[in-house]
Amino acid sequence: MRFFLNLKVSYSLSRLSFGRTSSSSSLKTQLNQQTISQKTFFKSNNKDSLISRLCENKNFKEAIDILCEQKRLREAVQLLDQIERPSVSVYSNLIQLCLQHRALEEGKKVHAHTKASGFVPGVFICNRFLDMYVKCGSLWHAQKMFDEMGEKDLCSWNTMISGYAKVGKLEQARNLFNEMPERDNFSWTAMISGYVRHDQPKEALELYRRMLRHENSKSNKFTISSALAASAAIPTLSTGKEIHGHIMRIGLDSDEVVWSALSDMYAKCGSIEEARCIFDKMVDRDVVSWTAMIHRYFEDGRREEGFAFFSELMRSGIRPNEFTFAGVLNACADHAAEDLGKQVHGYMTRIGFDPISFAASALVHMYSKCGNIENAKRVFNGMPQPDLVSWTSLIVGYAQNGQPNEALKFFELLLKSGTQPDRITFVGVLSACTHAGLIDKGIEYFHSIKEKHGLTHTADHYACIIDLLARAGRFVEAEDIINKMPMKPDKFLWASLLGGCRIHGNLELAKRAAEALFEIEPENPATYVTLANIYATAGMWSEVAKVRKAMDDKRVVKKPGLSWIEIQRKVHIFLVGDKSHPKSYEIHNFLGKLSKRIREEGYVPDTNFVLHDVEEEQKEQNLSYHSEKLAVAFGIISTPPGTPIKVFKNLRTCVDCHTAIKFISKIVQRRIIVRDSNRFHSFENGSCSCGDYW
Known part of the structure; x- marks a missing residue:
């Protein structure tokens, strides 16, 4: 580092010297004295070792500064033919550090230095640059370099295809895939997984079948897993079973990644028993496998089996992780199973859970949804840095538990904490205003979503504000907002309006809301029942009879309470x-x-x-x-x-x-x-x- 400082001082002095009015002889003397020491340094490879040491110590920005300083010095003293260029290993190390730190600008500097120094990178260094540009999110620079490469190998093509596929630019990825002279398993997997990741499972399966017909291509666990994910996304059980048979034939039936993907496919295709059978055959069942299986039971609506399976996990000796706890607690919230939620909370406390984890947020959510707002607040207060999910859960919990003023109080605390609310948070805030009858305050919050917080109004926000106004009987304002909405009113908005009409006996607007709901969801009995209730309150029994006949004609059955x-x-x-x-x-x-x-x-x-x-x-x-x-x-x-x-x-x-x-x-x-x-x-x-x- 002492040399680096001397080098910078020397270079600075030289710039000062060039800036003064002096005789040509003294200038020449300064230049000669300076270049003697510089030649000695640059020819001794000290520069490479210094940059390498900086790279080893992760001081890559200082290393790049030395590289750039050397470039400027070379230009200043015109020693291009006398100063040795950095070695391949130096460039390689610098590129790797830029990639690790996702330092795109520094990576560009290194790339520019190779061009300025006359260094001609081989395919290895070019591929490193490609990888760095792709992972730093600059596909434009990656494509430009790819196009300029005189020699490309399989890694070059795969890097570009994978980069495009990951960000959803599937057309560009497929064009490169079709052009490449040869393919390996990575090429096929990158393209197939790209289709799966961006909701094109049919294209993924079509390409997978094409791969199986290709003589030189063999399925590996990653390709198989992507194909199974595609089958689950459609879902097509028959295709999934075909892939299962292929797995058995090629001998991948002992791989845990494949078994997990296979179990997930069966569950999402509606065959939870097959999924469990696959799980039971797995030799090395880790916490991820257990968590996935528990989640599958809950997704399939089999609550009791999901909870029983969680109990089995705790008896197995494998320690649940935060995702396991979060999944089970969310299921407790959905099914109002507070007693089980408390047991999970107790277990988490005994093993010492992280108070800033997903599980802590899930605890706040569970207690709020189960109506135990006191415990929700207690858990919340124990979090050193509550996240937005926890804030929102508590705000919504207070609103739903009849404490709207507390909900609004915590919203103001959220703002003071520096946490930025999102669209879901404002649903809780507007609901609190609705439950408290705070009309003007609710309208103020509604407008602040866009004007103060820079968020876009969602359909849920509009449904909330219409609910607020309709409950208060302010139908003129409600209709004005509906007419100015940028999107088409959804079923929740019309249901809110219909509910307000029921409270205030607004027959004409109730008919309009009901007709809109009949178009959106003609099979929903709630609309018929609410409209019939409005007519019944008004003593219009002939209209009640018409509604009941319409239900009979359309075979709509009232949902039993x-x-x-x-x-x-x-x-x-x-x-x-x-x-x-x-x-x-x-x-x-x-x-x-x-x-x-x-x-x-x-x-x-x-x-x-x-x-x-x-x-x-x-x-x-x-x-x-x-x-x-x-x-x-x-x-x-x-x-x-x-x-x-x-x-x-x-x-x-x-x-x-x-x-x-x-x-x-x-x-x-x-x-x-x-x-x-x-x-x-x-x-x-x-x-x-x-x-x-x-």
């Missing part, structure tokens, strides 16, 4: 008027007594949304045994006094049940949580966390 509750790790499911439960007599008897007591407290049945044009007494009878009331009653008689009760429902809870459960919570002195398809309702001492605004 289901409610369930977990007691001592067993799930109990109830339908409206259900008498199939072993404790049906006790449930109905207790519910009858409760009905009398809540009437004494002031409860009046809300029969506005009972569809049948029957006597009022019959309407009240129909309401008395809704599924959520049966589940709540069962929960009360099956648990000790004071125990909180948590009920889940697949549909939105009705107004009458909502009112009745408020009274029940006061009479039995219990906290009753009902999670419907829309949000959580926490009933306590006669009131609900939603503030009767849902």
Whole structure:
């Protein structure tokens, strides 16, 4: 380094000397004195060793500075024929470091130096430059160099094909693939995997079949895995089975990568049993294989088997990783399985999980979705640097659990933390405003998405703002936004508008929203039921009959309302008027007594949304045994006094049940949580966390 400093000082002095007014003889003397030492240095190979040492110490920018300084010095003192050029190994080391650091600009400097110094790179150095340009994201420079290369080998072609294929420029990749004089397994695999990666599985399989017909090509584990991924993406089980047979014939049936891809193919083609069979045959089952198999069960909707398989993993002695935990916790969130989620949390705590991992974020998400916002916040507070997923999960959790002001408070904290919100975060924020009835605040946040945060409004954002305005009865503003939307309104927006029309009895706009929904999803019974409810409230029974006839004509069946509750790790499911439960007599008897007591407290049945044009007494009878009331009653008689009760429902809870459960919570002195398809309702001492605004 001392020499490098002397060299720079010497060069600087020479520039100062050239800049002064001096006699030609003194200038010549300075030049001669300077060049004597420079010749000695450059001919002694000290330069190469210094650059090499800098490369070994990862100081590649300083090494490139020396290279560039030498170039400028050569030009200044005109010693092009006397100074030795850097060796091939020096260039190779510099290129490798530029690649490792993804330092494109420095790589260009090295390339420029080879040209300026007159160095003629062979195919080895050219391929290094190609690889560096491709991996630094400059395909233009790579293609330019490729075109200028006098000699190209198989590696040159493969580098370019792989580079284009990885970024989705498949036409350019295929053109090069077709032009190349010879191909190896890497060539075929790069092209096939490129098609798979960019959602062209049919082209991938077509090329794979062509490869099998090629005399000099043999499948390896990477080609096979890509072909299996293509079969899974279509999905085509018959093709997957053909590839399975080929695997057995060529002797790749002992490779773990191939077995994993094969298991994944069977699962995605709907044959989970075959996937499990493949998994059981694997000799070296690592945590990745286990995690993938657990995920396959959850993807296939086989929750219990997925959880059981996770328990089997924990007994196997293999330690789950953060992806395993995240997958299981997300499944717990989707199925509201908080008890199992708590067990997973306990296991994570015992083995010492990373508080900044995916798993920590999944914990916040799980507790939020299960209605335990206190635990969600506790986990969140234990994270040294919460990521955006955790912030968003907590914000959405507070919004859905009837604490919109807390949701907005945490959103402001998110902004102060320097974390940039994304589109999903704003869905939570707008939902919080909707649940709290904060109309003007919601509109302000809606406009800030684009104006302040530079994000694009999504269909979900529009659905949220229409929901906000429609619930408040501000239909003129809602229609104005719909008319100015840059995209076509989706089913969620029209459903939000229809829901607002139900609240405020806006018949004309309800018809428009319903007609739009009938076009988008004519088989969805929710639209028919909501429209019929609106007509029923208005006493328009002939219109109700027309809606019911339309459902019959189109064979649309109303989705039955289901409610369930977990007691001592067993799930109990109830339908409206259900008498199939072993404790049906006790449930109905207790519910009858409760009905009398809540009437004494002031409860009046809300029969506005009972569809049948029957006597009022019959309407009240129909309401008395809704599924959520049966589940709540069962929960009360099956648990000790004071125990909180948590009920889940697949549909939105009705107004009458909502009112009745408020009274029940006061009479039995219990906290009753009902999670419907829309949000959580926490009933306590006669009131609900939603503030009767849902």
